[in-house]
Amino acid sequence: MTHDHDLVLRPTDAQTKAALAPPPGRIGGDLVMETLAGLGATTVFGLPGQHALGMFDALRRSDLRYVGLRVENNAGFAADAYGRITGEAAPLLLSTGPGALTALAALHEAAAASAPVLAISSQVPAAGLGGGRHGYLHELPDQAASFRGVVKSVHTVRTPSQIPSALADAWRSALSAPHGPVWVEIPQDVLLAETHLPVVTAADATPAELVPRVELTAVAADLLAHAERPAIIAGGGVVRADASGKLRRLAERLAAPVVTTFGGKGAFPWQHPLSLQSWLEDRHTTDFLEDADVLLVVGSGLGELSSNYHTFRPRGRVVQIEADLGKLESNHPALGIHADARLALQALLETVPERTDPTAPDRVRTLLEKVRARIDAQELTLEQDVLAAVRRALPDGSPSFWDMTILAYWAWSAFDAKAPNTMHSAQGAGGLGYGFPAALGAAVADPTRPVLAVSGDGGALYSIAELATARQYDLDVTWLIVDDGGYGILREYMTDTFGQPTATELARPDYAALAESFGVPGVRTTPQSLEDDLTAALATPGPSVVVLPAVLRMFAPTHLDGR
Template identity: 90%
Template sequence: MTHDHDLVLQPTAAQREAALNPPPGRNGGDLVVETLAGLGATTVFGLPGQHALGMFDALRRSSLRYVGLRVENNAGFAADAYGRVTGEAAPLFLSTGPGALTSLAALQEAASASAPVLAISSQVPTAGLGGGRHGYLHELPDQSASFRGVVKSVHTVRAQSQIPSAIAAAWKSALSAPHGPVWVEIPQDVLLAPASVPVVTAPDATPEDLPPRPELTAVAADLLSRASRPAIIAGGGVVRSDASGKLLALAERLQAPVVTTFGGKGAFPWEHPLSLQSWLEDRYTTDFLEDADVLLVVGSGLGELSSNYHTFRPRGRVVQIEADLGKLEANHPALGIHADARLALQALLETVDARTDPEAPARVRALLSRVSARIAAQQLTLEQDVLAAVRRALPAGAPSFWDMTILAYWAWSAFDPRGANTMHSAQGAGGLGYAFPAALGAAAADPAHPVLAVSGDGGALYSIAELATARQYDLPVTWLIVDDGGYGILREYMTDAFGEPTATELHRPDYVALAESFGVPGVRTTPETLERDLAKALSTPGPSVVVLPAVLRMFAPTHLG
């Protein structure tokens, strides 16, 4: 009797020929790029360094496209965005020690946002491992220890025969729900030695499914079917699992209003009659969600931002669907369903009873009207006009990437992304410098469409070097820099808390002249001409910079009832 798991795939004639007659000049680095190509990778991000040169030399003999950035952290942000927009694992090549460590902030953001980044770093030669006393350049006592608390999994290689399996295991880990960054490290001598392993042709790394337990979805379906005031919070897990269509179908069947978290922007249509949009920093929205007798939370851990700074106190029953086990019931008691959002929503669609609630759209309109009136009373027309100009200038479907800046904080709540998986920010970990390098990664994934990056002048200084990358690869990224003379949001925080700011004011360059020195067109705009200048830049091939000198203010949040 033959079982399915007894079957072994046999190599094709071409694979057998490649294995028996490998091309000359292969080294351990070739095993890396062969494995990646076999897994389906097409693009590699990174920055070379002494111990990693074996991998970079192998790129020359491969079909993989290399996009090199100027700072390792920016390369990590680019890989993060590539993973978000494609749903594929994005390879990131790094060198040992300082190069590797410089990527940590980007990998933290990828972990927070569940972006599948496959970081592959070199290590000191095998003889120098373990002690930190051998005096090799870039040597660390335990390099992988620096990453274990950040990435989803760590994979170490000590021999060439381990390379294909380690990378395949890392690939599988990165793409199994919840997606996330993974870490592989390979010593320099293993990368440089002549390859003794046959050409890698067909590695198997199929991601594992994470289906819900049927008894849990049965209870959840019963609760939702019998609810009188159901509501839904949709987080980034809905976007990562490509489940927005199933969310829409379930919300309409239940007549349940939906609010999207800042990480879940675009998971539900903005103008839908059941859309509460994304006004989470608003007590009216918090009250509405607390009043739900059954609250379905999909793909969110209800962290600080999603819970209106932990002021959210649900009074009804909470059903939480979450792929990250550590986030399940981490903040609120719930019927916790550990599952991929797409599979769990499908199970609910198959078992939930349809509800009729003709009053639901009216309750949604009433809430949005109260929110709008609260914002209007704060006389922040400049901020609203600027955000509206950006929305009008950005073509529907074009992705946007937002740094930690005041305009982005507005966008989290007030920007219509016009589609799932189109608006991205660094709100997961909250580091500066995300927008522009991330936009470059998205443009590398799809260079046929324009991409928008939005930064403040403080965050922009983290990423200036990547103007060279944008020009070198002619990537269609328009970078909007809102120049308010410093760290604007920190200026507000400190003024509110202490009466005056400290360490927030910045000397900065002429961003237009600086962009032009890289060969990137730049224009200085005004709030009145922003829409025209931004639209023109987005419609022009290649990179561009639009600078808006403006001091924007945040709307007053409402955390307390």
């Protein structure tokens, strides 16, 4: 009797011959590149540094495409977006110490948004590992400790032979549900060491599927089958699992209204009769969801933004499907199902009977009318017109990447993403500077569609150096910069709270002229000409900058004023 674990793959004669006679001149860095290629990677992002030169020398001998950015944090944002768009683990090559630490905020965003980033950092020579003080340039007492609280897993390599397995383990970790960033560090001398190991031709790092427990989905199906007022909150996990089609089928079978979180934009059709859209920062929506007798939460932890700043108090039963075990029931008691959203939705589709409720579309329509009336009463025509102009200018299939800026906050609630996995923002961790470098990563991932980045002038200054990257690689990204002369949302927060702002005003450059100095076309626009200028920029191949001088305001926070 033969068991699976008894099977051994036997090399062919040609493979044996090649393994016994590896090409000369290879070093540890070559094992890195060979393993990445064997895992299926085609593109790497990053910046070189003194301890990492062994990786970059090997990169020259590989077929991997390299996209170098000007700041490590921006390289991390680009890798994050590449991972979101492709669903693949995006390799990020970094140096030791300052170079590694500069990418920490980007990895924080990738962790919060479950973006698969494979960060590979150099380290001081192996003799310097272990927390001593050896005086190496860039040395940290424990570099891995700086990342352990952020990434999914940390892998430290100490010999060349460990490189392929460590990278395969990290790759599997990054792509196991929930996706996320991982950290691999390799000492300088290991990267530079001559190796006679066989060329790495393939590496098996297939992640295990996160399957729901059948007894839990049976209970969930029974609750939904007998619900009188079911509703669904669809989060980013639906998008990451490519489960929007299954979500729609289940919602229609249950006649259940669906609201998408800001991370789940596009998970459900915006104009569908059951679509509550994304108005989560609205008390009318919160009331509607609280009234559901069974609330199905798919791919969301119901965090601060998704719960209208923790004012949401469900009165009915909650069923939560979540791949991140730490988020399961972390904010509300629920029937918690630890599973990939796609597999769990499929299980429900196989067991939930069809339910009819002719009143559901009317209740959805009534809610959206209340939301619209509340917004219209606040005299925010400029903001709505600007967002509508952006939507009309952006082709339906093109992705957009939004920085932490007032227009993005509007977009979270009011922007129709048109399709899943097309609208992305930094609302996971909330750091500045995400929009433009992330858009560059998306353009690398899919050069067939123009990409839009949206920033305020404050966030734009975090990533202005990447105009050089956009020009160098001729990436098809249009960057809309809304210039209000400061940190606009912080200006509002401080004025509302303290009566006046402090440290929010910025001296800033002429962004259009600055773009031109990088060889990137730049244009100043107005709210009236924005649609035409954006349309023209998006239709022109290569990078471009559109600057809109405007002071935008946020709509009133209904978690505070009640209605």
